[in-house]
Amino acid sequence: MNTKITWREIPQARLAMWALIAGEFAIFGGLIVMYTLNRLKYESWGEMAQHTNVIAGTINTLVLLTSSFFVVKAHEAALHKNKEKVKMWIWLTLICALLFLGIKSYEYYHEILHGFTLPGTQLLAEGKHVETMYWSFYYTMTGLHGLHVIGGALALFFVMRHATKTEKDYHRIEVAGLYWHMVDIVWIFLFPLIYLIH
Amino acid sequence: MNTNQPEGLAHEIAVPKKEDYHGHPNYLIIYISLLILFAITVFASLIPNPLVVFIIVFVISIVKGSMVLLYFMHLKWEPVLIWILLGLALMTLLFLTLGLYPDIVSVKPYLVTKP
Numbered sequence: 001m002n003t004k005i006t007w008r009e010i011p012q013a014r015l016a017m018w019a020l021i022a023g024e025f026a027i028f029g030g031l032i033v034m035y036t037l038n039r040l041k042y043e044s045w046g047e048m049a050q051h052t053n054v055i056a057g058t059i060n061t062l063v064l065l066t067s068s069f070f071v072v073k074a075h076e077a078a079l080h081k082n083k084e085k086v087k088m089w090i091w092l093t094l095i096c097a098l099l100f101l102g103i104k105s106y107e108y109y110h111e112i113l114h115g116f117t118l119p120g121t122q123l124l125a126e127g128k129h130v131e132t133m134y135w136s137f138y139y140t141m142t143g144l145h146g147l148h149v150i151g152g153a154l155a156l157f158f159v160m161r162h163a164t165k166t167e168k169d170y171h172r173i174e175v176a177g178l179y180w181h182m183v184d185i186v187w188i189f190l191f192p193l194i195y196l197i198h
Numbered sequence: 199m200n201t202n203q204p205e206g207l208a209h210e211i212a213v214p215k216k217e218d219y220h221g222h223p224n225y226l227i228i229y230i231s232l233l234i235l236f237a238i239t240v241f242a243s244l245i246p247n248p249l250v251v252f253i254i255v256f257v258i259s260i261v262k263g264s265m266v267l268l269y270f271m272h273l274k275w276e277p278v279l280i281w282i283l284l285g286l287a288l289m290t291l292l293f294l295t296l297g298l299y300p301d302i303v304s305v306k307p308y309l310v311t312k313p
Contacts (some may be wrong), residue, residue, distance in 0.1 A: 005219045007279035018280045022287040029291040037295075037302045046248060061236060069229040072270045076222065181271045185263045192255035196243035 013175045021182045028144070028186045035137045035193060046198045048134040051116060056107050057195040060100050061187065067096035068184040071156070071177040078173035083164045086173060090160040093180065097153035104146055111135075138194060145186055152180045220275030228269045235262050 039045045074089035115122035118139040120132030159172040235258050242254040268274040273281070 004275075005277060007277040009219075010277060010279065015280075018276075018283055022283045025284065025287040026290045026294075029287070030294050033291060033295045034298060034302070037299060040252075041302060058240060062233075065229070065232050065236060068232075068266060068270055069225060072225050076225070178271055181266050184270075185266050188262045188266070189259050192239055192243070192259055196239065196255055197248055197252050198243075 011171065013171065014178070017175045017178045021178060024148070024182055024186070028141075028189075031137070031141050031144070032189055032193065035141065038133065038137070039193070039197065042130050042133075044128075044131050045134045048116075048131050048138075049194065049196075049198050051111070051114065052138070052195050053107050053110065054195050056103050057191055060103050061191045063096045063100050063103070064184045064187050067093045067100075068181055070096065071180045074156075074160075075174045075177045078163065078170040081167070081170055083167070086160060086170070087164055090156055090173070093156060094153055097149055097156075100149055101146060104142065141190055141194070145183070145190060148183045148186070152176070152183050155179060220272035223269045225270070228265055232262055232265060235265075 070089045070093040074086050074093065077085035077089060111117075116135050116138075118136060120128075120135050123129075123132045123135070155176040156173075159169070159176045163170045163173060239255050239258050242258070243251055245251050245254070267284075273284075
């Protein structure tokens, strides 16, 4: 059951978070649009995409989708001020965040080891300037996304700790959760574009 | 006291309406749907034509992203102001695309290889 509210009744924190999310969509959307236009232009980007670890990307997508489900369950528990369930769901989300970052770090390690770096020194030396651009986009998009994962996880941790300790401000779980879902949506677009289209 | 009670949680503390004005879809069904769409995305990537793969995975990504927005983020129940905010972000993207498109398509690969 739900009740329609007017724009004047939107809780301030939620409105502020939606404004932030709109800005984030413009930032990541811009990167995705530029990546897509270049990807359609340069066929060699498809060859570069073959060097990404599809299995790791697939696992990370599953991890983030699952974490989104955990966050929405935490929000449901927060509505009922169920401290134990809030803790459980948020900790599960944080484990997913750590798992995501761990897998992404593993990917970065192997890509750098093979000479695919942000400045692309090795590729530039081989005269592959267009290919270097692929890795610049790759590290910018996934790196920026990774920073948002860290930010979202920290926000969830602190609002969970505050809410469960003081038994108030449970609404902040939902607000931080909105941010987490935004991080998930960005990855939903990044994963197929970067990993799957060769 | 006015309350909204998601099914199965009636035994827990009642929720004031102002804190819970949106609906509570079955989150598990949404999650499973997202997993199914994700599996379709992965299998679609096995199609040998990159353009076909691009179109399929992009459409599925839009559907998945919309499901998260509408049901996990409860956008479906938000007032029109929130939709306008997101619409503005999309319009910014549209202008960005229109502005950048000529630059990206007109750059010759040799200009990139010989800066």
